[in-house]
Amino acid sequence: MQKDTAIFSLINKELERQRRGLELIASENFTSLQVMQAMGSVLTNKYAEGYPGRRYYGGCEIVDQTEQLAIDRLKAVFNIEYANVQPHSGAQANAAVMLAILQPGDAILGLDLSMGGHLTHGSAVNFSGKIYKPHFYGVTKEEGIIDYEMLEAKAREVKPKLIICGASAYSRDIDYARIRKVADEVGAFVLADIAHPAGLIAKGLLSYPFDHCHIVTSTTHKTLRGPRGGVIMMKKDVENPFGLKDIKGNLRMMSNLMDMAVFPGTQGGPLEHVIAAKAIAFGEILTDEFTTYAHQVKSNAQTMAAAFTNRGYNIISGGTDNHLMLIDLRNKNISGKKAEQVLQLADITANKNMVPYDDKSAFVTSGIRFGVAAITTRGLNEEHMENVVDLIDRSLMNADNETELAAIRKKVNELMSAFNLYPELG
Ligand SMILES: *Cc1c(COP(=O)(O)O)cnc(C)c1O
Numbered sequence: 001m002q003k004d005t006a007i008f009s010l011i012n013k014e015l016e017r018q019r020r021g022l023e024l025i026a027s028e029n030f031t032s033l034q035v036m037q038a039m040g041s042v043l044t045n046k047y048a049e050g051y052p053g054r055r056y057y058g059g060c061e062i063v064d065q066t067e068q069l070a071i072d073r074l075k076a077v078f079n080i081e082y083a084n085v086q087p088h089s090g091a092q093a094n095a096a097v098m099l100a101i102l103q104p105g106d107a108i109l110g111l112d113l114s115m116g117g118h119l120t121h122g123s124a125v126n127f128s129g130k131i132y133k134p135h136f137y138g139v140t141k142e143e144g145i146i147d148y149e150m151l152e153a154k155a156r157e158v159k160p161k162l163i164i165c166g167a168s169a170y171s172r173d174i175d176y177a178r179i180r181k182v183a184d185e186v187g188a189f190v191l192a193d194i195a196h197p198a199g200l201i202a203k204g205l206l207s208y209p210f211d212h213c214h215i216v217t218s219t220t221h222k223t224l225r226g227p228r229g230g231v232i233m234m235k236k237d238v239e240n241p242f243g244l245k246d247i248k249g250n251l252r253m254m255s256n257l258m259d260m261a262v263f264p265g266t267q268g269g270p271l272e273h274v275i276a277a278k279a280i281a282f283g284e285i286l287t288d289e290f291t292t293y294a295h296q297v298k299s300n301a302q303t304m305a306a307a308f309t310n311r312g313y314n315i316i317s318g319g320t321d322n323h324l325m326l327i328d329l330r331n332k333n334i335s336g337k338k339a340e341q342v343l344q345l346a347d348i349t350a351n352k353n354m355v356p357y358d359d360k361s362a363f364v365t366s367g368i369r370f371g372v373a374a375i376t377t378r379g380l381n382e383e384h385m386e387n388v389v390d391l392i393d394r395s396l397m398n399a400d401n402e403t404e405l406a407a408i409r410k411k412v413n414e415l416m417s418a419f420n421l422y423p424e425l426g
Helices: 005-020 033-039 061-078 090-101 127-131 148-158 176-186 198-202 251-266 272-285 288-310 336-345 373-378 382-397 402-417
Strands: 082-084 107-111 133-137 162-165 189-193 215-219 230-234 324-328 351-353 367-371
Touching (some): 005 402, 033 272, 061 082, 061 198, 061 230, 061 272, 082 251, 090 230, 090 251, 198 288, 288 373, 336 351, 336 367, 336 402
Parallel strands (some): 162 189, 189 215
Antiparallel strands (some): 082 230, 324 367
16 A cells, blocks of 8 residues: 555645744644654554453553553642543543533533633533533633632532533633632532643642542643643542532542543543553653743743733733733724634634623634743743734734735744754654
């Protein structure tokens, strides 16, 4: 069989696109070459339904070891007692958690999608909003930070079985202890979905959710800089009864529930090639190099936010504690949709995003979201952030000037050519 040139030439084009552009999508990153090598390995051929040491297939003695390494390293990364590394994605991890602890029709309480939440936190178009009874809290109109009083009032009113915190477009830290307090009062589980800021949490740069939240889920491909995938994690909950009639707070019982909910509950065979890549990424996170990276991400985000503010941009909540920021473009007279399109012409990739209390639809939006996890991996530091913001600002201020946008694109390509991406790939 000949090499499939149709596909491989497209993969090469994608490599070139990634190399020449400014990647500011907050949920993206660049994995290491060894992470990608594991994903393209013979492990993809192996069926391994079950868990290390208890599989439904023969020949699992090697993948048992790669999966166990992934589990052990993830436990070390977050200093926790339970990890399931099989979820195919962040959405799958959340689906499994809900299957494990909820019954169809149970009330859940999450951050509204239009306020920065995620589809899997109860959106009407998602399984979480169809199978369960979703309720939402938001952010305050004045400050753009989580409205904890509203969260508490809703929790007391609807008595959810699960409160979900964590977000996709929220730039501030989260008060997990406060959420746990009201959860205990109403007999709810707390799930922290740290899909976005996990890499910063791993290095202690944001609050530690594991002492307060019964269950924590994450993706592995955003700030954790691994392959696309999900994980479910728990720390011993000091044998604290959850106040729920049917489930006692017992890590062993909860672990079994979670494992069963991933397989056979929501998935079949695990992606052992991806799990090996997760193990590699977790190993990288345990190094000092990643500590430096996480600090650089936080510092770059703060420098970028300050540069935007200096140019009169309105950042929701006034700044950032993590790797991303959400900008309300209404005072700049450009929609999120148009901004995304214009930046694309300058080889700057970002995504339009609703802002809290948005008056435009999800297809148009008033906002744009920027994250620095990927450009920090490329090697950009504080000194480059001013320049990056200048390129973005000039693009948005010349939204209908194609000549100027082409000139900016050239500057972007020049800037990025100084930061090698996968030089080994030629
Ligand atoms: C990205 C994200 C997810 C989903 O991850 P996928 O791997 O795309 O399924 C879940 N929750 C939050 C908060 C996210 O930001």
